[in-house]
Amino acid sequence: MDGEYPIVCDSPPARCQTLALWHPVILAYQLKEDGPTTYTEHIEPALRYILAHGPWTDLERWEEASGFSPNTMAVDIAALALGAKIAQQDGHPAQAAVYQAVARHWLDHIQAWTVAANGPLSSRPYFIRISTAATVNPSNMITIANGGSTYPQNTIVDAGFLSLVRLGLLSPSDPVIENSIKVIDRTIRVQTPNGPGSHRYNHDRYGNYANGDPYNGSGYGGLWPVLDGERGEYDLAAQLQHISTANSPLFYLQTMKNMAYGLGMIPEQVWPFATTIPESAPGTNPATASIGLKPGAATGSAAPLNWAMAQYVRLAVDISKHRLVDQPQSLLNQFNLTSPIPSSLPLTASFSSGHTAPLPAAGPYSVDSGNWVVNSTVQTITGTAAPQAKISAAVVSSQGLASTSTTANAEGQYSLSVTIPASLQTVEIAETDGAQTRALSEAVSYSPPPLAAWRNLPFDDLGPGFYAYPTGTWFIPGMLDMTSVSLRDAGTSNVINVTYNVLDNIYGGSAGFSTKLIEIYLANPSASGGSTASLPYANIGFAKPWTYALTVSGFGTEELVNAQGTVLSQNLGVSTDQLTHTVSISIPQSLTGTIGKGWGLYVTTLLQDGYAPGQVAPLEQQAGTYNFGFVKNNPYGYSTSVMDVLSPSGTPQAALNYLNGPIALKPVIVP
Numbered sequence: 001m002d003g004e005y006p007i008v009c010d011s012p013p014a015r016c017q018t019l020a021l022w023h024p025v026i027l028a029y030q031l032k033e034d035g036p037t038t039y040t041e042h043i044e045p046a047l048r049y050i051l052a053h054g055p056w057t058d059l060e061r062w063e064e065a066s067g068f069s070p071n072t073m074a075v076d077i078a079a080l081a082l083g084a085k086i087a088q089q090d091g092h093p094a095q096a097a098v099y100q101a102v103a104r105h106w107l108d109h110i111q112a113w114t115v116a117a118n119g120p121l122s123s124r125p126y127f128i129r130i131s132t133a134a135t136v137n138p139s140n141m142i143t144i145a146n147g148g149s150t151y152p153q154n155t156i157v158d159a160g161f162l163s164l165v166r167l168g169l170l171s172p173s174d175p176v177i178e179n180s181i182k183v184i185d186r187t188i189r190v191q192t193p194n195g196p197g198s199h200r201y202n203h204d205r206y207g208n209y210a211n212g213d214p215y216n217g218s219g220y221g222g223l224w225p226v227l228d229g230e231r232g233e234y235d236l237a238a239q240l241q242h243i244s245t246a247n248s249p250l251f252y253l254q255t256m257k258n259m260a261y262g263l264g265m266i267p268e269q270v271w272p273f274a275t276t277i278p279e280s281a282p283g284t285n286p287a288t289a290s291i292g293l294k295p296g297a298a299t300g301s302a303a304p305l306n307w308a309m310a311q312y313v314r315l316a317v318d319i320s321k322h323r324l325v326d327q328p329q330s331l332l333n334q335f336n337l338t339s340p341i342p343s344s345l346p347l348t349a350s351f352s353s354g355h356t357a358p359l360p361a362a363g364p365y366s367v368d369s370g371n372w373v374v375n376s377t378v379q380t381i382t383g384t385a386a387p388q389a390k391i392s393a394a395v396v397s398s399q400g401l402a403s404t405s406t407t408a409n410a411e412g413q414y415s416l417s418v419t420i421p422a423s424l425q426t427v428e429i430a431e432t433d434g435a436q437t438r439a440l441s442e443a444v445s446y447s448p449p450p451l452a453a454w455r456n457l458p459f460d461d462l463g464p465g466f467y468a469y470p471t472g473t474w475f476i477p478g479m480l481d482m483t484s485v486s487l488r489d490a491g492t493s494n495v496i497n498v499t500y501n502v503l504d505n506i507y508g509g510s511a512g513f514s515t516k517l518i519e520i521y522l523a524n525p526s527a528s529g530g531s532t533a534s535l536p537y538a539n540i541g542f543a544k545p546w547t548y549a550l551t552v553s554g555f556g557t558e559e560l561v562n563a564q565g566t567v568l569s570q571n572l573g574v575s576t577d578q579l580t581h582t583v584s585i586s587i588p589q590s591l592t593g594t595i596g597k598g599w600g601l602y603v604t605t606l607l608q609d610g611y612a613p614g615q616v617a618p619l620e621q622q623a624g625t626y627n628f629g630f631v632k633n634n635p636y637g638y639s640t641s642v643m644d645v646l647s648p649s650g651t652p653q654a655a656l657n658y659l660n661g662p663i664a665l666k667p668v669i670v671p
Contacts, residue, residue, distance in 0.1 A: 022050060022079035026167075029082040030328060039090040044401060047083045047099055050076050051396040051441075052426055055106050055113070056364035060130055061160060062200055064145035067130040067153075068367070070114045071160025077103045077110075078167045078331055085330065094403040097392040101430030101439035107169055107335065108342040111176055113367055114161075119154035125176045126183040127161035128154055129201045133362040140362065143473065146205035147218030150473055158201040159184050159227055162234045166324060168332030172238035174339060181234075190223055190272050192296025195255030197223030197270055198231075207269055208299050212277035212290035222269030222299050225259045228252045229311035236318055237327075249319050256312050259296060266312050267303035270296050343438035345386050346412065347431045351444070352380040357579060364578065369440035371579055373447050374420055381416045381429065384408075389433040393418060395444075397425035420446050424577050445579045450486035450497070451596070452670045454646055458483060458501060461605065461644040465653030466631050468623035470607075478502045479515055480605045480643040483581075487595060487670060493573070493586045494595040496520060498603060503581035509554025512576035513583060517553050517608035517615055519642075520585070521546035522592065523600035523667055531563040537616035539640045540656070543664045544600060548592050552585055553608050553615055560591060600667030603646040616641050634658040 025046050028038060054076045060069040084099035115125045116136045131153055133140050138152040161180055164170040170177055188199040200206070204221025208214060232252030235245040261267045271277075271293040279292030291300045317325050354374030360366050385391055385408040392405040393416050408414040418427065429440040461480035462469070469475055478501035488495040498518060507514035519535055523546045530545025550560045550572065558572040573586035587595075595601075607628060609617035619639055623629035630639035640656055640663060647655045648668045655665055 025079040048401045067132040074163035094392040094405040098394040098430045101437040105439035108340045116154040126180040129156045129158040134367045148205040171338045194258035194296035198227040226308035229315045261298035261303040265304035266308040267298035268301035268305040345438040349383040371443045386433040392430045394428045397421045453486040464657040468629035472625040499582045511554040513554040517606040521602035522548040525598040537614045539638045599670045604642045605644045
């Protein structure tokens with residue numbers, strides 16, 4: 001098991017609404033489901049997935065954005081903390097220590113990662129909807145789904161942070177919680193005749209248009225009654241801790257009832273505007289027809305929305321029991337923090353064979369304690385901690401979770417031996433000193449020594465040097481820029497690693513990347529014949545003939561051909577390493593022989609377009625939303641579609657500059 005639940009994960013690749021993955025862990029704890037196989041078959045795989053992928057989520061609860069979400073992180077933290085208790089009960093103390101330390105580490109840092117310290121919506125700190133970096137700043141942007149515009153992340157808020165209170169992690173009186181409530185009340189709350197309602201977030205485009213036209217891929221977001229239920233639970237949590245609120249939980253329960261459709265069915269959305277839109281006459285075009293819309297009443301969206309209906313019932317039970325019935329009491333006892341502060345315990349870690357990799361400015365690994373690339377699977381982790389502190393380590397990968405532990409000596413030094421699998425994984429190191437804990441999260445990539453390696457110039461993915469980048473905001477400068485290429489003999493296959501400045505997957509490619517079309521030409525010095533013509537639409541030439549050519553995209557294209565055009569394979573084996581931004585291509589030696597000394601490689605990258613001939617994105621004179629602009633015509637024929645090439649000398653731009661004559665690329669040679 002890999003910890004995924006198909007109902008909330010795309011396939012392939014898995015893009016998971018991860019908060020829905022961890023609710024079963026919380027439920028298992030609440031129901032005391034801790035039998036002999038519950039942990040090993042269900043709890044451990046789920047917690048392993050959290051450690052391997054969190055605190056980042058591919059999809060937050062609205063299934064529209066990736067990043068660090070306060071709402072998703074609340075469920076992550078709760079599942080880890082409760083899973084630690086189950087692991088301890090079932091005889092896995094080292095794993096329990098790791099879960100517990102990571103849970104506290106994430107909770108202690110959640111405000112650093114998802115709170116705007118001083119943003120446009122308040123001069124005091126407030127939670128935002130989602131962040132993509134270790135700090136919230138105006139330069140990080142979010143594009144609103146359903147045809148919305150792009151905004152700084154510190155201007156977009158939702159009420160998801162309330163889960164931190166509902167699950168007992170933060171106190172209702174936490175100053176950031178209290179100020180965030182003021183921010184959302186000013187920003188996404190709307191008063192209706194049936195009571196106050198809230199948008200999912202500001203600038204939401206999922207709902208009917210303001211003139212009543214139906215949603216057609218875009219629109220204007222309505223008010224969601226389920227959010228009134230969540231607010232009612234916050235008010236109950238506050239009142240249970242003797243904190244006054246403007247309204248009672250019963251007020252929000254009544255508001256949900258007022259917004260109900262038919263016989264008490266709680267809808268997904270209600271109409272947010274003060275205007276009434278009459279019902280359209282029979283025969284009206286469905287694209288513009290209105291079902292009849294009234295302020296604070298159902299819009300025709302799902303009714304009942306199961307999620308909202310369950311929230312209504314839960315709030316009613318909460319009120320009748322005078323407690324939050326699904327709040328784990330152990331979390332309230334353990335946490336219920338006000339202004340969490342990161343641990344002051346000393347903790348460092350180094351791996352015996354390898355080197356550190358820089359933390360990216362944004363993305364899943366931007367909040368790691370460190371990133372490592374190691375060249376041996378057997379590693380010794382050494383470091384310092386508090387004297388006599390208990391140190392636990394867990395190697396988390398798709399193949400499982402392996403844990404070990406030791407105790408620091410009187411000087412605080414410790415040493416642990418671990419085995420690093422061949423895939424990218426995280427290594428969680430936890431320190432326990434009395435009641436205090438601290439955790440380090442290290443992303444670790446195994447990269448054995450290559451047979452040959454070549455560096456490439458940075459930020460040179462402009463073809464001949466004068467091409468203009470597409471104007472679409474999702475096209476990131478450097479996304480086609482190769483920084484290095486290496487070759488490794490893996491015994492039965494030749495592995496070519498192509499490393500990029502940016503390894504993006506904005507279109508959800510099954511291989512873990514998109515926008516890139518990799519075309520590599522191999523020249524066997526012992527072979528006769530060959531070709532000096534490029535694959536279709538690349539529009540380049542070669543100084544020496546090539547013997548084999550391969551094409552790889554992030555969407556399953558893995559084709560190897562010979563110089564005569566015969567397809568030798570369409571299943572090469574492609575994988576990605578998000579830590580090192582590397583695409584690895586495995587070529588069976590049974591098809592090409594061993595790529596070794598004297599072989600030549602032409603490595604190129606083009607812009608991929610799955611709807612274009614040959615998947616090569618078309619060029620235009622001027623750059624457009626989806627296309628590069630070649631700007632200057634090629635006097636010798638079509639302009640090249642190659643945006644970056646591995647060049648043995650000089651610059652890639654010079655090698656591709658057709659204004660200096662027909663392109664005749666030179667290969668890099670395996671020494």
